[in-house]
Amino acid sequence: MSLRSNVLWNLAGAGLPLLVGAALIPYLVRNIGVEAFGILTLIWALIGYFSLFDLGVGRALTQQVAQQRVAGRSNEVPALVKSGLLFAGVMGVLGGVVLALAVEPLAARGLKVSPALHADVVQALRIAAAAVPLATVTVGLRGVLEAYEDFRAVNLLRLVLGIATFGLPALSVMLFGPSLTWIVAALMGARLVFVVAHWLPVRRHLGRGLGGVRAGRRELRQLLSFGAWMTVSNVISPLMVTADRFVISGVLGAAVVAYYTVPSEVLLRVLILPGALTGALFPRLASLMATDMAAATRVYRRSLLLSAVVLLPISGVLTFGAHWGLSLWLGEAFADRAAPVTSLLALGLLFNGVAFVPFAAVQAAGLARVTAQLHVAEAFVYFPLLIVGLHAFGLAGAAFAWTARVGIDLVLLLVVAHRSVFRRPPGAGLRHNLPTSEPERP
Known part of the structure; x- marks a missing residue:
């Protein structure tokens, strides 16, 4: 399947749920209240964040299965996949236990939940903890499908799951009332169904089940050689994307979180555009860098230009039209509080979206350590700036702190991609990820 077709499938898989969310978010805000909806967005973020307990195995599976295929070593793929999925499952259980143990202090002190919602939030968080291993295994299965560039299957599943993310809470409210416990229970049931739904196309690509395949230390080391550094990025980068809402809850209270999370969630959904491109770009670059660096460079430059051209006008419209759009959608009172936030975040949207391309290129070259080091350095700047900004300007x-951080991230990634990826000979950044010989060249 062509890169263009893969991008279109990615857009459909991420974009259509966004339309459903735009239709259903006002219903949810009206029927469960601003504070409860803010907590629901935090639970969405927690499930997504704790899925990173796969320790980068999902992304490593994409990169290394793609390389094994282009190198003609497809017979080694089942053992690689089984090792990765078992590890992702075990780490997901560990992540779920960590979240379950943190439920009481998180609800009581971390989120500053009002007394009326406390019991409901505690129950909802406990159910969310049980969904963590389902999320980590799904990430691994999706990584395999992306390595085979089966973006049709990936995005059909993402489409249905995305619709369920908004549709099931609305259905739960209709049937059981404004209970976060029932909402999160419905979401967990969907996660269980989607593990099975992801496994079926993976099994088809492998041509067999994994019952007779032995998971080995060599395969796990092969994945973790890439995934260990990916984990650092996967932990710190999403933390810098989502930590602001938890810090806001802790500093200003859960009652105001929705004025930040609603515009933030909407703007982050716009990142489906560069995400659709780089989701397809990552396995393609991983293959091209092992065989044709000139072609990889051309694809990279075209992708960088396309991201900037698409996102610049969108960012401008969101910056200057924030109050008008929010007033139409959620009312003028909500817009008065949320519009200044939206305008600032819209500029960060441009920086963050363009950065997807050099980020994909650096990691496709096997330089996960570099992106991890960049994110650690950025965290030391971002979190103090976030806390100071909250106390000074709400x-x-x-x-502003988030926008400044993603702007710095874009500049650093562009420099690294230029100096350390596209000046290398073909395959130079990939050799350490493969235990066997360098891939054959056509």
């Missing part, structure tokens, strides 16, 4: 200060 929600607008948090938005």
Whole structure:
């Protein structure tokens, strides 16, 4: 399947649920209240964040299965996949236990939940903890499908799961009332169904089940040689994307979180555009860098230009039209609080979206250590800036801190991609990830 077709499938898989969310979010806000909806967005973020307990195995499976295929070593793929999925499952259980143990202090002190919601939030968080291993295994299975560039299957599943993310809470409210416990229970049931739904196309690509395949230390080391550094990025980078809302809850209270999370969630959904491109770009670059660096460079430059051209006008419209759009959608009172935040975050949206391309290129070259080091350095700047901004300027200060951080991230990634990826000979950044000989060249 062509890169263009893969991008279109990625857009459909991420974009259509966004339309459903736009239709259902006002219903949820009206029926469960601003504070409860803010907590629901935090639970969405927690499930996504704790799925990173796969320790980068999902992304490593994409990179290394793609390389094994282009090198003609498809017979080694089943053992690689089984090792990765078992590890992702075990780490997911560990992540779920960690979240379960943190439920009481998180609800009581970390989120500053009002007394009326406390019991409901505690139950909802406990159910969310049980969904963590389902999320980590799904990430691994999706990584395999992306390595085979089966973006049709990936995005059909993502489409249904994305619709369920908004649709099931609305259905739960209709049937059981404004209970976060029932909402999260419905979401967990969907996660269980989607593990099975991801496994079926993976099994088809492998041509067999994994019952007779032995998971080995060599395969796990092969994955973790890439995934260990990926984990650092996967932990710190999403933390810098989602930590602001938890810090806001801790500093200003859960009652104001929705004025930040609603525009933040909407703007982050716009990142489906560069995400659709780089989701397809990553396995393609991983293959091209092992065989044709000139072609990889051309694809990279075209992708960088396309991301900038698409996101610049969108960012401008969101910056200057924030109050008008929010007033139409959620009312003028909500817009008065959220519009300044939206305008600041819209500029960060441009920086963050363009950065997807050099980030994909650096990691496709096997340089996960570099992106991890960059994210660690950025965290030392971002979190103090976030706290100072919140105390000095409230929600607008948090938005400025995030925008400044993603701007710095873009500049650093562009420099690394230029100097360390596209000046290398073909395959130079990939050799350490493969225990066997360098892939054959056509």
